[in-house]
Amino acid sequence: xxxxxxxxxxxxxxxxxxxxxxxxxxxxxxxxxxxxxxxxxxxxxxxxxxxxxxxxxxxxxxxxxxxxxxxxxxxxxxxxxxxxxxxxxxxxxxxxxxxxxxxxxxxxxxxxxxxxxxxxxxxxxxxxxxxxxxxxxxxxxxxxxxxxxxxxxxxxxxxxxxxxxxxxxxxxxxxxxxxxxxxxxxxxxxxxxxxxxxxxxxxxxxxxxxxxxxxxxxxxxxxxxxxxxxxxxxxxxxxxxxxxxxxxxxxxxxxxxxxxxxxxxxxxxxxxxxxxxxxxx
Ligand code: MG
Numbered sequence: 001x002x003x004x005x006x007x008x009x010x011x012x013x014x015x016x017x018x019x020x021x022x023x024x025x026x027x028x029x030x031x032x033x034x035x036x037x038x039x040x041x042x043x044x045x046x047x048x049x050x051x052x053x054x055x056x057x058x059x060x061x062x063x064x065x066x067x068x069x070x071x072x073x074x075x076x077x078x079x080x081x082x083x084x085x086x087x088x089x090x091x092x093x094x095x096x097x098x099x100x101x102x103x104x105x106x107x108x109x110x111x112x113x114x115x116x117x118x119x120x121x122x123x124x125x126x127x128x129x130x131x132x133x134x135x136x137x138x139x140x141x142x143x144x145x146x147x148x149x150x151x152x153x154x155x156x157x158x159x160x161x162x163x164x165x166x167x168x169x170x171x172x173x174x175x176x177x178x179x180x181x182x183x184x185x186x187x188x189x190x191x192x193x194x195x196x197x198x199x200x201x202x203x204x205x206x207x208x209x210x211x212x213x214x215x216x217x218x219x220x221x222x223x224x225x226x227x228x229x230x231x232x233x234x235x236x237x238x239x240x241x242x243x244x245x246x247x248x249x250x251x252x253x254x255x256x257x258x259x260x261x262x263x264x265x266x267x268x269x270x271x272x273x274x275x276x277x278x279x280x281x
Contacts, residue, residue, distance in 0.1 A: 007249035046106035065114040083117025113150040139170035154181025158193035180207035186215025225268035
């Protein structure tokens with residue numbers, strides 16, 4: 001694969017990402033795929049998807065897990081509903097995540113990604129230890145399927161995430177870096193965070209956002225790539241500095257406005273191609 005292939009966060013069926021046929025029309029060669037719903041995690045659906053992907057000549061670089069009942073409505077709701085932290089939903093999701101990994105094996109994907117939720121701050125607490133146990137078990141399951149596990153950034157500061165990665169201590173546990181999430185959640189300036197995470201970063205989202213006036217309390221605002229507080233040229237330069245050569249996966253989650261989503265992602269592809277040329281030469 002060439003340096004920094006452009007990718008798009010894509011959905012099949014309903015989902016937050018761009019529909020697969022629209023992504024293909026935009027001429028990209030890689031996608032991250034939002035995992036289909038539980039009842040579609042079947043051999044039959046995998047075969048159907050494999051033919052669609054082969055026809056389109058697109059490869060899936062990361063299969064992104066999401067779970068029933070997750071809501072990104074506001075930051076407290078994310079804390080309660082997203083990922084593997086809430087004990088009311090963690091056992092079921094832990095099992096489902098392994099099913100998603102097995103489905104990913106059918107598609108031959110190299111990585112499973114997800115938001116694990118807000119990592120508990122007290123590293124000596126039982127909830128923190130419980131989360132470590134779940135993530136270790138999922139890492140081992142992914143390893144047996146030939147996959148890495150990529151944790152999406154945003155909810156934690158880079159320091160807390162590095163600490164968590166070190167505490168889990170599994171060689172196939174890495175980071176999917178999303179600069180906009182650092183801003184949206186008020187978790188820190190994205191570029192120093194990227195520098196600190198360095199070689200842990202094995203996949204990235206290209207997404208933009210503006211800071212909230214109450215960072216960490218209320219959402220910042222997601223905006224089209226190049227219009228927010230992520231300096232995209234500086235972002236790509238930092239990716240080069242840390243030695244990242246993987247896909248640049250555009251994420252723009254406005255599925256309720258498909259025309260606008262398609263147009264904005266089209267502009268993002270152009271912007272990234274131009275910056276790539278400037279920075280890589
Ligand atoms: Mg993201």
